[in-house]
Amino acid sequence: MRIDVITIFPEYLDPLRAALLGRAIDRGLIEVGVHDLREWTHDVHRAVDDAPYGGGPGMVMKPQVWGDALDTVCDEETRLVVPTPAGRPFTQEMARAYAREKHLVFACGRYEGIDQRVIDDAARRMPVDEVSIGDYVLVGGEAAVLVMVEATVRLLPGVLGNPVSAEQDSFSDGLLEGPSYTRPEVWRELAVPEVLRSGNHALIDRWRRDQALERTASRRPELLDRLPEGSLDAHDQAV
Numbered sequence: 001m002r003i004d005v006i007t008i009f010p011e012y013l014d015p016l017r018a019a020l021l022g023r024a025i026d027r028g029l030i031e032v033g034v035h036d037l038r039e040w041t042h043d044v045h046r047a048v049d050d051a052p053y054g055g056g057p058g059m060v061m062k063p064q065v066w067g068d069a070l071d072t073v074c075d076e077e078t079r080l081v082v083p084t085p086a087g088r089p090f091t092q093e094m095a096r097a098y099a100r101e102k103h104l105v106f107a108c109g110r111y112e113g114i115d116q117r118v119i120d121d122a123a124r125r126m127p128v129d130e131v132s133i134g135d136y137v138l139v140g141g142e143a144a145v146l147v148m149v150e151a152t153v154r155l156l157p158g159v160l161g162n163p164v165s166a167e168q169d170s171f172s173d174g175l176l177e178g179p180s181y182t183r184p185e186v187w188r189e190l191a192v193p194e195v196l197r198s199g200n201h202a203l204i205d206r207w208r209r210d211q212a213l214e215r216t217a218s219r220r221p222e223l224l225d226r227l228p229e230g231s232l233d234a235h236d237q238a239v
C-alpha cells in the first residue's frame with residue numbers, strides 16, 4: 001500500500017515515521033509520501049487560501065492549488081480521503097476497507113476547509129471520502145490523518161507483532177474491549193479478578209465476553225443495536 005498526505009504543515013506528519021508505522025515503512029510494508037501543498041502555488045506569496053464567497057469568517061483553500069496537487073499525487077488506483085468535521089464517521093469497518101486499498105491520498109484542509117469544487121472535481125475520476133473522526137473541530141485535518149493512518153496500517157499483514165490482536169480488539173466483534181490485567185496479582189490492595197487466574201479458559205472467555213457486553217451496554221449502548229442479527233446468544237441477552 002502507498003499512502004500520500006498533502007498538507008501545508010508536512011512536519012505535523014513526522015510521527016508517521018516513528019515506532020510501529022516507521023518500522024512498517026522500513027520493512028517495505030507501506031510507502032509513505034508527505035507533500036507540502038505550497039509546492040503547487042505559483043504566486044510570490046505562495047497563497048493557498050482566499051476569502052469565502054458569500055462572506056463569513058475565516059478563509060477557504062484555493063481550488064487551483066489543490067487541483068494541481070491532486071493531479072500530481074493521485075493516480076488511477078487512488079482513493080482520496082478528506083478529513084472534515086462534516087464527514088461520514090470513521091469506523092473500524094472503514095479502517096478495514098482502507099487496509100485493502102492500493103493507494104490512499106489524504107488531503108489535509110486548514111482554515112475553513114477546501115473549496116468544495118476540489119472534492120467535486122476529484123470525484124469525477126476517483127472515489128472520494130469526506131470523513132470525520134469525531135464531533136469536534138480541529139485546526140486542520142493533519143491530526144485526523146494520523147489517527148486514520150494508524151487505525152488502517154495496523155491491520156496490514158506483518159505490521160502488528162501479534163496479528164491475532166487485530167481480530168480481538170475493540171469493535172472487531174462489535175463490542176468494546178473489557179478490562180485487562182497483568183502482574184502483580186495484587187497492586188495497591190487491588191486484586192486481579194479470580195477467574196483470570198483459574199486456568200479455566202471456557203470460564204475466562206465467558207467472563208471476558210460478559211465484561212465486554214456490560215461495558216458496551218453502559219458506555220456505548222447504541223453499538224448493541226448495530227450488532228448483526230444473532231450476535232447475542234441467550235446468555236449474552238441475560239448479561
Ligand SMILES: NCc1ccc(-c2ccccc2)nc1
Nearest residue numbers: 084109110132133134138139
Ligand atoms: N472530525 C475531526 C476533524 C477533522 C478535520 C477538521 C478540520 C478543521 C479545520 C480545517 C479542516 C479540517 N476538524 C475536525
